[in-house]
Amino acid sequence: MSNTNLKQLAAALGLSISSVSKALRDSYEISAETKKRVVEMATRMNYQPNPFASSLRRKKSATIGVVIPEIANNFFALAIDGIQMVAEQKGYHVLTYLTHENNTNEVSTVRHLLGGRVDGVLMSLCRDTQSVDHLSSLQESGIPLVFFDRVPEQMSCPTVTTDDYESGFRATEHLIQSGCKRIACLSLSHYLSISNKRMNGYMDALKKHGLPVENELIIQCTNDNEYNLSLIKTLLKGRKRPDGIFSTVEKLAISVYYVTQEMGLEIPKQLKIISFSNLRTASLLNPSLSTITQPAFEIGLEAAALLFRMIEKKTFGNRIDKLELKSALIERKSSERINKN
Amino acid sequence: MSNTNLKQLAAALGLSISSVSKALRDSYEISAETKKRVVEMATRMNYQPNPFASSLRRKKSATIGVVIPEIANNFFALAIDGIQMVAEQKGYHVLTYLTHENNTNEVSTVRHLLGGRVDGVLMSLCRDTQSVDHLSSLQESGIPLVFFDRVPEQMSCPTVTTDDYESGFRATEHLIQSGCKRIACLSLSHYLSISNKRMNGYMDALKKHGLPVENELIIQCTNDNEYNLSLIKTLLKGRKRPDGIFSTVEKLAISVYYVTQEMGLEIPKQLKIISFSNLRTASLLNPSLSTITQPAFEIGLEAAALLFRMIEKKTFGNRIDKLELKSALIERKSSERINKN
DNA sequence: TAAATTAACGAAAACGCTGCCGGATCTAAT
DNA sequence: ATTAGATCCGGCAGCGTTTTCGTTAATTTA
Numbered sequence: 108m109s110n111t112n113l114k115q116l117a118a119a120l121g122l123s124i125s126s127v128s129k130a131l132r133d134s135y136e137i138s139a140e141t142k143k144r145v146v147e148m149a150t151r152m153n154y155q156p157n158p159f160a161s162s163l164r165r166k167k168s169a170t171i172g173v174v175i176p177e178i179a180n181n182f183f184a185l186a187i188d189g190i191q192m193v194a195e196q197k198g199y200h201v202l203t204y205l206t207h208e209n210n211t212n213e214v215s216t217v218r219h220l221l222g223g224r225v226d227g228v229l230m231s232l233c234r235d236t237q238s239v240d241h242l243s244s245l246q247e248s249g250i251p252l253v254f255f256d257r258v259p260e261q262m263s264c265p266t267v268t269t270d271d272y273e274s275g276f277r278a279t280e281h282l283i284q285s286g287c288k289r290i291a292c293l294s295l296s297h298y299l300s301i302s303n304k305r306m307n308g309y310m311d312a313l314k315k316h317g318l319p320v321e322n323e324l325i326i327q328c329t330n331d332n333e334y335n336l337s338l339i340k341t342l343l344k345g346r347k348r349p350d351g352i353f354s355t356v357e358k359l360a361i362s363v364y365y366v367t368q369e370m371g372l373e374i375p376k377q378l379k380i381i382s383f384s385n386l387r388t389a390s391l392l393n394p395s396l397s398t399i400t401q402p403a404f405e406i407g408l409e410a411a412a413l414l415f416r417m418i419e420k421k422t423f424g425n426r427i428d429k430l431e432l433k434s435a436l437i438e439r440k441s442s443e444r445i446n447k448n
Numbered sequence: 449m450s451n452t453n454l455k456q457l458a459a460a461l462g463l464s465i466s467s468v469s470k471a472l473r474d475s476y477e478i479s480a481e482t483k484k485r486v487v488e489m490a491t492r493m494n495y496q497p498n499p500f501a502s503s504l505r506r507k508k509s510a511t512i513g514v515v516i517p518e519i520a521n522n523f524f525a526l527a528i529d530g531i532q533m534v535a536e537q538k539g540y541h542v543l544t545y546l547t548h549e550n551n552t553n554e555v556s557t558v559r560h561l562l563g564g565r566v567d568g569v570l571m572s573l574c575r576d577t578q579s580v581d582h583l584s585s586l587q588e589s590g591i592p593l594v595f596f597d598r599v600p601e602q603m604s605c606p607t608v609t610t611d612d613y614e615s616g617f618r619a620t621e622h623l624i625q626s627g628c629k630r631i632a633c634l635s636l637s638h639y640l641s642i643s644n645k646r647m648n649g650y651m652d653a654l655k656k657h658g659l660p661v662e663n664e665l666i667i668q669c670t671n672d673n674e675y676n677l678s679l680i681k682t683l684l685k686g687r688k689r690p691d692g693i694f695s696t697v698e699k700l701a702i703s704v705y706y707v708t709q710e711m712g713l714e715i716p717k718q719l720k721i722i723s724f725s726n727l728r729t730a731s732l733l734n735p736s737l738s739t740i741t742q743p744a745f746e747i748g749l750e751a752a753a754l755l756f757r758m759i760e761k762k763t764f765g766n767r768i769d770k771l772e773l774k775s776a777l778i779e780r781k782s783s784e785r786i787n788k789n
Numbered sequence: 790t791a792a793a794t795t796a797a798c799g800a801a802a803a804c805g806c807t808g809c810c811g812g813a814t815c816t817a818a819t
Numbered sequence: 820a821t822t823a824g825a826t827c828c829g830g831c832a833g834c835g836t837t838t839t840c841g842t843t844a845a846t847t848t849a
Contacts, residue, residue: 110589112835112836113835113836114835122798122799123798123800124799124800124835124836125798125799125800125801125836125837125838126797126798126799128835128837128838129798129838132837135796136796136797136798137797137798138796138797138798141797141798153562153585155559155562155563155564156563156835156836157504157563157564157834157835158563158564158565159500159501159503159504159509159564159834159835159836160500160504160804160834160835160836160837161835161836161837162500162804162836163498163500163501163504163804163805163806163834163835163836163837164803164804164835164836164837164838165804165836165838166804168500170543177529178519178525178528178529178532179522179525179526179529180525181520184520184521184525185520187519187544188518188519188520188546191519191544191545191546195546200543200545200560200565201543201544201545202511202541202542202543202544203528203542203543203544204532204541204542205529205532205536218496219541221494221496222496222497222498222499223496223498223499223500224499224541248451361728361729361732364729364732365732368731368732386729387702388702388705388727388729388733390709391702391705391706391709391733391734392729392732392733392734393732393733393734393735393736394734395734453804453805453806454805454806455805463828463829464828464829464830465805465806465807465829465830466806466807466808466828466829466830466831467827467828467829469805469806469807469808470807470808470828473807476826477826477827477828478827478828479826479827479828482827482828497805497806498804498805498806500804500805500806501804501805501806501807501834502805502806502807503806503834504804504805504806504834504835504836505805505806505807505808505833505834506806506807506808506834507834
């Protein structure tokens with residue numbers, strides 16, 4: 108509640124409201140001298156413009172919305188960091204919404220956003236989003252919308268992603284070259300294109316090297332951590348235990364570590380693993396974890412930059428940008444070849 | 449840009465604007481039948497109320513601001529998670545601001561917040577904040593303000609913190625009981641009360657057990673990761689190397705791991721370490737890291753709950769809540785006693 | 790010198806919504 | 820029958836800005 112408004116400022120200066128407004132917005136209609144007086148008085152009276160009045164009038168909120176599944180996640184935290192950096196530089200505010208991987212939340216969040224609270228939206232889908240109706244309606248409402256990482260396949264929209272197929276392929280091939288014959292894939296969701304792309308890379312790598320694709324080795328994980336742990340346990344306790352794991356998401360790799368620790372399974376001797384991950388401590392784990400590391404910060408940065416180009420109408424009418432960044436495969440102990448001797 | 453507004457709705461219904469508004473807000477002045485008609489038409493015409501007009505009129509934004517040093521940090525990510533949960537339940541939106549541990553950013557963020565964009569502010573100070581003038585002015589402006597974790601000592605304000613002194617004491621005592629004789633303390637900032645409280649706990653534990661407090665063992669770290677690494681290196685390479693480290697913050701403990709890995713120092717044999725941390729992978733590190741783990745999610749939850757109590761009951765003038773939650777000390781390998789034999 | 794231009798400012802109308810009134814109709818109480 | 824009280828709805832005045840359009844005085848041009 109900033110108490111002083113334009114009216115009071117104008118009264119104190121003996122000017123009209125409109126003149127003060129113009130002076131503060133540096134209009135050519137106001138003399139330099141008056142501008143100086145106004146600015147001085149404004150700081151002296153600690154004037155802060157009312158953002159709602161301004162937004163109402165100008166139909167601009169100077170705010171963007173960010174919709175993500177979760178925040179306690181290294182990837183999304185880094186992405187938000189990148190987004191915030193761009194937003195701050197542009198003088199924009201950032202509203203954050205968490206869907207908690209729940210489509211119902213995603214839909215209701217989008218409905219809120221339709222109210223015009225934000226000038227643009229950055230979004231990463233939640234794992235159980237199938238229908239894109241809510242996304243289409245948001246897009247059709249005219250508000251700039253950019254997806255990052257978890258993007259919808261069914262609609263035409265600007266996106267910033269990584270080379271998921273190639274990464275899945277390379278990761279799997281790396282496991283094969285380290286001697287794995289039975290490689291399991293831990294999938295986040297069969298609805299998400301990134302998950303499927305990574306899995307396709309996995310399958311194609313298997314095929315290329317003459318290994319069979321076995322459905323029982325492709326584990327569709329859920330949002331219930333306990334249940335995922337039990338899935339992993341049964342996988343690793345089965346008679347035909349895999350000798351390699353390709354995890355499409357960090358959280359599942361950590362679960363694998365917990366399970367192997369509990370079971371006394373030795374990584375990489377009895378089981379090798381590589382995972383998508385942005386863990387800062389990947390190299391400090393026991394054993395250090397081989398990762399495909401996405402440029403999370405840059406993804407946020409680029410997605411935000413793209414969004415602002417759309418907001419500022421610098422991008423032409425019906426042009427749709429699709430940016431793909433490269434992930435890095437970092438080999439560590441967890442997928443190291445064991446010399447049998 | 450929601451295109452339909454109350455005026456159009458009213459026209460389509462043959463009602464007045466105010467009646468439609470009241471119907472949508474479920475006023476007792478409107479008949480049940482009319483309400484039903486209005487709601488139906490509203491959904492049919494895809495009406496979304498303009499949040500700015502509403503905020504301008506009601507002088508409520510249904511938004512809270514969260515100001516934190518960084519987001520790519522397990523503690524703050526978890527705290528935000530808790531905050532968001534409460535905010536969502538209350539129907540509030542969350543604006544996030546990052547200061548990047550830079551006081552200048554903090555000051556300018558607070559200035560923005562003074563504009564009345566939010567109904568309340570949750571805040572955790574940045575490491576180099578000394579003067580609290582900007583915070584006082586925010587508080588004096590009448591907007592509810594709650595600090596969590598990193599709180600200002602010089603001003604009277606509601607806070608949610610943890611038992612930092614006791615945690616520092618217990619952590620240090622634990623190292624002593626594990627056989628450490630020379631324990632270093634890695635401090636985040638000599639401006640922050642939490643850092644100082646943790647350090648005071650450390651010093652008192654030393655005194656209690658008859659160990660000297662040596663200034664050269666108290667390392668004031670900076671915001672420059674590279675420089676911190678070099679500080680840690682010189683500490684560990686000195687002739688009188690410490691045999692224990694109490695790290696007041698997760699990031700510095702990770703740096704210690706990197707340095708010991710590079711130097712070939714063995715934890716816990718040659719060096720023991722315990723650190724404040726919310727790492728999910730603490731038990732998977734090599735060796736597993738002993739931690740003081742703050743209830744970060746609960747901190748966010750409680751801070752938000754406290755804030756909403758203030759927002760909703762403005763009448764409760766001069767009461768100042770100070771909530772202290774307990775951290776958990778979790779002993780793991782990194783601080784394990786070595787049996788000399 | 791008259792006309793045209795420019796500079797500097799003010800008046801007023803929105804932006805979309807809420808909330809205080811006041812008014813009309815209808816039922817219930819005296 | 821008259822009054823009192825519900826019930827249901829509309830009018831209107833803002834909330835604080837921005838922006839268009841006037842208006843006046845000063846300056847320039849023909």
